[in-house]
Amino acid sequence: MPKYQKIMRKLISxxxxxxxxxRKLTDRHRKCCVECGVIGHLHVHHTDKRGIRTYQCQMCNKTFAETYGTIFYKSKIPxxxxxxAIIFWVTATGSISAADLGRKLGVxxxxxxxxxxxxxxxxxxGLGEEMLEGLVEADEAxxxxxxxxxxxxxxxxRKNRKIRLVTIPNVKxxxxxPHIQKNVKEGSRFFTDSRITYSITGIRYHHQTTNHSKGEFAKKGGxxxxxxxxxxxxxxxxxxxIHHGISQKYRKLYLAQYAFSYQFKHSTNLFYKTLCQLFSPTYCLI
Ligand SMILES: [Zn+2]
Structure with a gap:
């Protein structure tokens, strides 16, 4: 993984x-008090031995760690x-198992x-809630x-690789x-197989189908x-x-991780996007 070798060497040594x-990679800093919400009145109160700053708000006197509200807050893991862990995940083929990550990190x-x-x-x-548009496909699994x-x-x-993965009780x-209506902009081209329950989508979308049961998988015009x-x-x-099966309880989270990596892996730096998503201390939390 030459792309991250320099960063990895530094993190290990x-x-x-x-x-x-x-802080440097994400360029994110605390600007907003977690107690009173005032912006721009924080000063560094002290820095602990791990380099984590504690800020104090000059308006309400509240002190809080810069990691407050993130997964790093009070974590025993450095x-x-x-x-x-994030580098191992983004550079793995597909994903990484807990067993593999444990071995690599020595935990x-x-x-x-x-x-x-x-x-x-x-x-x-971090998947956003914007509507999907342009050329859009749907299916169930x-x-x-x-x-x-x-x-x-x-x-x-298709274009921006945004995915919505929704758990549904049936395919009626x-x-x-309602999920299509909520997630797909009116007027989009909408492609599905010829399942009868998609027929209503023709009202808001330019809906075209392929009939998989007849062996038809693609037609002219994309x-x-x-x-x-x-x-x-x-x-x-x-x-x-990789995961050797997962339980229903956690399936949604595995799917979300896939959706995040699918969206950002090819167009931007997935490592950077992930760091920003996990470390967002500029936001007010109240
Ligand atoms: Zn304050």
Whole structure:
């Protein structure tokens, strides 16, 4: 992983440099008091031995750590290890298992699992809620078996690689349509297979289908749903080969992590995007 070698070397040789690097790489600093919300009246009260600053608000006197409200707050894991974990994840093929991460970081399997779950949780907040537009595909997939099963509806915007993965109770028209309406801008081109329950989408979208049951997978003019089909294949492959199955309780978080990496892996620096999502101390938290 030559891209991050320099950063990794520094994090390993100077574990105390984590917070400094985090600040520098994300260019994010506390500007807002977590108690009274006033902006621009914070001064550094003290800096602990790990380099983490405690700020004091000059208006209300509240003191708080710069990591307050992030996954690094009061964490026993050094920030350098969190950053290494993210590098191992973004450079892995598909994803990384807790067992593998634990070995790489020299922490227990349970600790590595907790770290990954905290990261997933925070990434799931970072997917945004803008409408998808342009060329959009949708499909449903079944995950797990019997009591551990979910039906997931996937909607993907081809150009900007935005995905919405929604758990749905069934594939009836009245279940699917509100999610489409909520997530896809009116007037978009909308591609699905020829499932009858998608017929209503023709009202708001330019809806075109391919009939998979007749062996038709693409038509002229970019009419296909191969992008979302590929996404299902990727996610199922990751769950099967890297995580060896996951429980229904946590499925949503694994899906969110996939959606985040799918969106940012090709267009921008996923490592940087992830750091910014996990370390957002400029925001007011009240
Ligand atoms: Zn204050």
């Amino acid at each position: 100077h574990p105390g440099s984590g917070i400094k690097m985090l 920030i350098s290890s969190w950053m290494l 227990s399997h349970v600790t590595a699992w907790k770290m990954l779950m905290k990261i997933r949780e925070k990434l799931s907040d 079944w995950f797990g078996r019997k009591n551990n099963q979910d039906i997931i509806m996937g909607i993907v915007e 028209e009245e279940t699917l349509y 009419v296909h749903s191969n992008t979302i089909e590929q996404i299902w294949g990727d996610i199922k492959g990751i769950i099967r080969t």
